[in-house]
Amino acid sequence: MRRPVLATASPTTGIARTLRALLIPSLALLAALLAGAVVMILSGDDPMAAYGGLFKGAFGDGKGWARTIRKTIPFVLTGLSVALAFKVSLFNIGASGQFVMGSVFAVAVGINFEGLPVYVHLPLALIAGIAGGLLWGAIPGILKVYTGAHEVIVTIMLNYVASLLGGWTVYAGGTQGQTPGPLWDRTAGAISETPDVLHSAQIPWLFGPPYRVHYGVFLALAAAILVWWLIFKTPLGFEMRTVGHNMRAARYAGIRVNFTIILTMALAGGLAGLAGAIETLGLNHKFAPEFGGAVGFDGITVALLGQTHPIGVLLAAFMFGALDGGAATMQFESGVPADIIQIIQALVLAFVAAPLIIRLIFRLRPQSQEDAGSAVSTSWGGT
Amino acid sequence: MTEAQPAQARQPGAGAPKLEALGITKLFPGVVANKDIDLTLHEGEILALLGENGAGKSTLMNIIYGLYQPTEGQIRVDGSPVVMHSPRDAIDLGIGMVHQHFQLVPVMSVVDNIMLGSETVDRGLLDRQGVSARIQELSQRYNMAVDPNSIIEDLPVGVQQRVEILKALYRNAEILILDEPTSVLTPQEIEGLFEVMELLRSQGKSIIFITHKLKEVLRIADRIAVLRRGEMVGEADPAAASQENLAALMVGRKVTLEVEKEPASAGDVLLQLRDIDAYTDLGEPALRSVSLDVRAGEIVGVAGVQGNGQTELVEVVTGLRPAAGGSVLINSVDMTNASPRRITEEGAICHVPEDRHMYGMVDAYSVADNLVLSSYYKKPFSSGLTMNQQAIAQHAEELVARFDVRTPSVRASGASLSGGNQQKMVVAREFGRPIRLLVAAQPTRGIDVGSIEFIHSQIVAKRDEGIAVLLVSYELDEIMALSDRIAVMFHGRISAILPRGQATREKIGLLMAGVSVEDETNAL
Numbered sequence A: 001m002r003r004p005v006l007a008t009a010s011p012t013t014g015i016a017r018t019l020r021a022l023l024i025p026s027l028a029l030l031a032a033l034l035a036g037a038v039v040m041i042l043s044g045d046d047p048m049a050a051y052g053g054l055f056k057g058a059f060g061d062g063k064g065w066a067r068t069i070r071k072t073i074p075f076v077l078t079g080l081s082v083a084l085a086f087k088v089s090l091f092n093i094g095a096s097g098q099f100v101m102g103s104v105f106a107v108a109v110g111i112n113f114e115g116l117p118v119y120v121h122l123p124l125a126l127i128a129g130i131a132g133g134l135l136w137g138a139i140p141g142i143l144k145v146y147t148g149a150h151e152v153i154v155t156i157m158l159n160y161v162a163s164l165l166g167g168w169t170v171y172a173g174g175t176q177g178q179t180p181g182p183l184w185d186r187t188a189g190a191i192s193e194t195p196d197v198l199h200s201a202q203i204p205w206l207f208g209p210p211y212r213v214h215y216g217v218f219l220a221l222a223a224a225i226l227v228w229w230l231i232f233k234t235p236l237g238f239e240m241r242t243v244g245h246n247m248r249a250a251r252y253a254g255i256r257v258n259f260t261i262i263l264t265m266a267l268a269g270g271l272a273g274l275a276g277a278i279e280t281l282g283l284n285h286k287f288a289p290e291f292g293g294a295v296g297f298d299g300i301t302v303a304l305l306g307q308t309h310p311i312g313v314l315l316a317a318f319m320f321g322a323l324d325g326g327a328a329t330m331q332f333e334s335g336v337p338a339d340i341i342q343i344i345q346a347l348v349l350a351f352v353a354a355p356l357i358i359r360l361i362f363r364l365r366p367q368s369q370e371d372a373g374s375a376v377s378t379s380w381g382g383t
Numbered sequence B: 001m002t003e004a005q006p007a008q009a010r011q012p013g014a015g016a017p018k019l020e021a022l023g024i025t026k027l028f029p030g031v032v033a034n035k036d037i038d039l040t041l042h043e044g045e046i047l048a049l050l051g052e053n054g055a056g057k058s059t060l061m062n063i064i065y066g067l068y069q070p071t072e073g074q075i076r077v078d079g080s081p082v083v084m085h086s087p088r089d090a091i092d093l094g095i096g097m098v099h100q101h102f103q104l105v106p107v108m109s110v111v112d113n114i115m116l117g118s119e120t121v122d123r124g125l126l127d128r129q130g131v132s133a134r135i136q137e138l139s140q141r142y143n144m145a146v147d148p149n150s151i152i153e154d155l156p157v158g159v160q161q162r163v164e165i166l167k168a169l170y171r172n173a174e175i176l177i178l179d180e181p182t183s184v185l186t187p188q189e190i191e192g193l194f195e196v197m198e199l200l201r202s203q204g205k206s207i208i209f210i211t212h213k214l215k216e217v218l219r220i221a222d223r224i225a226v227l228r229r230g231e232m233v234g235e236a237d238p239a240a241a242s243q244e245n246l247a248a249l250m251v252g253r254k255v256t257l258e259v260e261k262e263p264a265s266a267g268d269v270l271l272q273l274r275d276i277d278a279y280t281d282l283g284e285p286a287l288r289s290v291s292l293d294v295r296a297g298e299i300v301g302v303a304g305v306q307g308n309g310q311t312e313l314v315e316v317v318t319g320l321r322p323a324a325g326g327s328v329l330i331n332s333v334d335m336t337n338a339s340p341r342r343i344t345e346e347g348a349i350c351h352v353p354e355d356r357h358m359y360g361m362v363d364a365y366s367v368a369d370n371l372v373l374s375s376y377y378k379k380p381f382s383s384g385l386t387m388n389q390q391a392i393a394q395h396a397e398e399l400v401a402r403f404d405v406r407t408p409s410v411r412a413s414g415a416s417l418s419g420g421n422q423q424k425m426v427v428a429r430e431f432g433r434p435i436r437l438l439v440a441a442q443p444t445r446g447i448d449v450g451s452i453e454f455i456h457s458q459i460v461a462k463r464d465e466g467i468a469v470l471l472v473s474y475e476l477d478e479i480m481a482l483s484d485r486i487a488v489m490f491h492g493r494i495s496a497i498l499p500r501g502q503a504t505r506e507k508i509g510l511l512m513a514g515v516s517v518e519d520e521t522n523a524l
């Protein structure tokens, strides 16, 4: 029997493509959860109870949902930060440091300028946070362009610098009379932290306590839409993608490659800085060294799990938000330590970064030369 | 050595069927690349596969080599049906393929490259010595001189190709597929390749050979098969065929192989190069004091063996490589070391790059996006903050129709196009823009005869509109057919500039080889 010779539904367009893009990430998540279950069984725990608790904690009631959403917000922004850089074949490992700088800059504005109205003070503090991240992202971009220093190395180093710098700004001073940091709360005694952000610089609640969801959720959504629009709809995004795919072709096309690299790193930093600012102004209302940038590192996993696409990043961030949101309840209900969630998140990274493992586990047909490469595999190449 | 071979070895169908493809159909999204194709390759013959760009030649070969799975049909080797899941299976069956883009690791040695994937181990260690000896033995037997210890990237393209062939022979290939092997070679290298192919044939190997150059087909093939739009349209006997009737069989109409043009009426100097010096990426001198003028309404052809500075010359003119000395004037404006964007804009220049994959296109982009690669920021493609997808698509539809780029849709990715259609896409983009100066390097690389005719006529039409054309080509035929003046490059210098009327093939050939033809050279 001959099949009709006219080719119909093409996998390169529409729904089929979306489904295929979702396949590997979903399976990676599934595989990580299964591996987590194996770890639990080996340590004598009941995975069913644990995952039941996890689900209940994340979605069981209004508070659960609120927790999940609250935790999703920073993942969206740091995920977008890493994803945006990926589009230009740049590997931003610095979202963590950029997050810290965003927090510090935002808090510096937020605890000062008493008497400003909300609609001036809050945007100012947010912009300061973005600027902090922007600066911290631009540095590796500039160093890459003018000295050839690889952004991976520089961003990792700047993470340490940011973390120490952040710690210093809130340093409580020593018992031997060492000078305290400039942002330290004088009323906090020996505790190293800033004073509370003024009311006029706090992001208002969308749902107040006990739910505690603030308007930052809309900022995160808006950022995702903006990044999507920037990448896929604007000439600047076209330039960024061209540099990411083929730097020589970009030069040929008259694109300012160096400028594009610096700009992208700065924007990526700005997104992570906004994450820091939102966490500080919306939730913590102050900065202390422990509000560091772990969420910045998770941004890498979120970006990869989201296939470096803004919509994918939203979904992946939501998954991570739910995992974090449900962790405490899981431990409470099943006795499985919440740390297992970090193991699962790390496994997700391992699985999405190595799709071959997933293909082996689930016996998917190998990606042949007939297919175009996935978003991630092309992004990892280049310089 | 070849003369010793008795003539009857060239009789078509002399040997038993070595490889048969039966009823092969291959569908890609929106395209029928192969449609019910039957093809037989006999033992000890060279079969030439001809066809237009996008006819399905590479697809069929990739199926035979196990890279693609056929939608329908069967492959037989030595009469028994085989199923191949990957090239590894094909190699085990004695099938070897040399792709147009070599699959060698540039930083590794010849031995390592040949071993790669079928490493021989001696007491836990790689047996380099043994492999090296085998390579030497093979290269002697097939008359392909290669030093097993040299590093790939140091070797000329022709020798790299030899390594690819040796690699297949090392894996005991009985069937050899060569996809457009000659498009990257100099005429001397091509002759060398043909001698190797004849030797291989005399030893009973079977070869499928793809090319767009009909002269080569008549020179080497025992049998000719022609594909058109995915279907096998017939066979030809090289003894009875001519270039004209092969072209007609391929394209389905009569093709004029000569370029028709009036004498040029050259105007003002548009491009003026004065004493240009430039270096290669490795810091070696590439251009030494090059001076050249191109006038409006004339075609200046740059002839020369590949690697004598032509690539760098084009890059300096288009702003992609800095000039270390001298000046570039476009329309009397100093553009020395200006940015590529400024040169494109103010110089009203367009550039068909020598290597389409390196510069000319983004594989992952759609055909439509590739077609605005050098004008994406302009109206109507971008207005204000956003790009206008509709205008981009419409522009693409027009160019695809005008330049006959065969693609299922303008949304298909650039990578999915056949080699020649990718080239046509690049040419369409550059020719489709309003310009004053056209810089074309190897504009017809990998393009079929029918489309060459069209592109050549377009270049002449540009000239007649008063556009200045700088043409770089390694094909002497192309230079002779199009140029009004011919500049010959040798070792980074322009050794002579001759009006077309004074240029004979012999004279240019001598100049290209570095022999100076003093008395007749008019320097500038």
Ligand SMILES: Nc1ncnc2c1ncn2[C@@H]1O[C@H](COP(=O)(O)OP(=O)(O)OP(=O)(O)O)[C@@H](O)[C@H]1O
Binding pocket: A369, A370, A371, B028, B029, B031, B032, B033, B051, B052, B053, B054, B055, B056, B057, B058, B059, B060, B406, B407, B408, B415, B416, B417, B418, B419, B420, B421, B446
């Ligand atoms: N991987 C792919 N995905 C989708 N379509 C493809 C793919 N490879 C080839 N095609 C389509 O199949 C058709 C045949 O392509 P093929 O590369 O076999 O042509 P060809 O005869 O080798 O042409 P050329 O002389 O230009 O190299 C083309 O229309 C091309 O667009």
Ligand SMILES: [Mg+2]
Binding pocket: B057, B058, B059, B418, B419, B420
């Ligand atoms: Mg081909």
